[in-house]
Amino acid sequence: MPNELSECADVVELVSAYLDGELAAPVADAVGAHLARCPGCTTYFAQVRSTVEQVRTLEADDLPASLRDDLMEAFRSEVRR
Amino acid sequence: MSAHAARADVREPDSELVTRLRSGDEAAFASVLDAWSAGMLRLARTIVSTEASAAEVVQETWVSVLRAIDGFQGRSSLRTWVYRILVNAAKRRAVQEQRAVPWSSLQLGDEPTVDPDAFQAAGEPWPGHWRTFPEEWPEEALLASEVRDVVADAVRRLPPQQRAVLTLRDIEGFTGPEAAAMLDLTEGNQRVLLHRARARLRVDLDEHVHGHAPSKAGGQP
Numbered sequence: 001m002p003n004e005l006s007e008c009a010d011v012v013e014l015v016s017a018y019l020d021g022e023l024a025a026p027v028a029d030a031v032g033a034h035l036a037r038c039p040g041c042t043t044y045f046a047q048v049r050s051t052v053e054q055v056r057t058l059e060a061d062d063l064p065a066s067l068r069d070d071l072m073e074a075f076r077s078e079v080r081r
Numbered sequence: 082m083s084a085h086a087a088r089a090d091v092r093e094p095d096s097e098l099v100t101r102l103r104s105g106d107e108a109a110f111a112s113v114l115d116a117w118s119a120g121m122l123r124l125a126r127t128i129v130s131t132e133a134s135a136a137e138v139v140q141e142t143w144v145s146v147l148r149a150i151d152g153f154q155g156r157s158s159l160r161t162w163v164y165r166i167l168v169n170a171a172k173r174r175a176v177q178e179q180r181a182v183p184w185s186s187l188q189l190g191d192e193p194t195v196d197p198d199a200f201q202a203a204g205e206p207w208p209g210h211w212r213t214f215p216e217e218w219p220e221e222a223l224l225a226s227e228v229r230d231v232v233a234d235a236v237r238r239l240p241p242q243q244r245a246v247l248t249l250r251d252i253e254g255f256t257g258p259e260a261a262a263m264l265d266l267t268e269g270n271q272r273v274l275l276h277r278a279r280a281r282l283r284v285d286l287d288e289h290v291h292g293h294a295p296s297k298a299g300g301q302p
Binding site for chain 2: 006007008009010012013016017020022038039040041043044046047048050051052054055056057058060061062063064067068070071072074075076078079
């Protein structure tokens with residue numbers, strides 16, 4: 001892998017894995033070095049990170065009450081088996 | 082067994098939860114049911130075609146869990162084990178519904194996730210560099226209450242595989258290897274799908290914040 005990443009078009013494809021700490025150390029270092037000197041990629045990275053933070057706030061709907069009742073009843077009948 | 086038994090904490094060690102479930106502890110079952118079912122329903126929706134099917138898959142999963150709990154060996158966390166049962170049940174259902182999407186055989190190319198026109202071409206002064214920098218998002222832009230609806234809508238519009246991976250990773254908090262194993266994806270494909278999903282959502286959010294037209298890139302699975 002390159003120890004220097006010069007092209008922004010390559011860096012934007014790595015920021016998601018970079019955010020998750022899933023890049024090999026030399027590649028992560030190269031992405032970090034690029035971000036330190038590239039305002040455009042820094043903005044892009046910040047936006048991907050904000051996007052992930054927004055997704056994390058999504059809450060699931062509650063289980064429909066009738067389904068929950070059915071499942072508790074299924075549990076009781078399994079226990080009786 | 083008593084319905085008034087102490088409520089189980091889903092953060093308690095799996096070994097205790099499993100012991101309580103095996104002994105028919107209704108409170109323990111209620112606590113895992115309430116803690117995990119909504120997320121399971123959300124994941125099932127990414128694999129099967131209708132809301133009713135997704136609910137049936139969740140129901141089928143819990144019945145399978147109850148019947149198989151004696152055989153749970155703790156090689157993964159209990160929650161991961163339950164989710165794997167769910168994914169398998171959902172995939173079987175998707176096959177019956179002829180909605181099966183390829184998972185293990187998925188061929189993902191390395192199409193760019195950012196519109197290539199955003200970067201300078203060969204012959205320009207700085208090939209591969211931004212033509213113009215992305216416009217920053219004002220901090221207050223993401224605080225507006227409608228942002229959550231924009232994100233939720235954008236997630237719903239993702240291709241099923243991207244939505245499934247994003248749901249497991251960024252909403253349910255599973256690791257990459259866990260998500261890959263559950264969905265029968267290679268870890269590489271799992272990572273690509275997550276990356277594409279996030280890139281696409283970023284475009285949708287950018288469009289919301291700045292009113293841009295959506296990027297042309299992003300027709301891939």
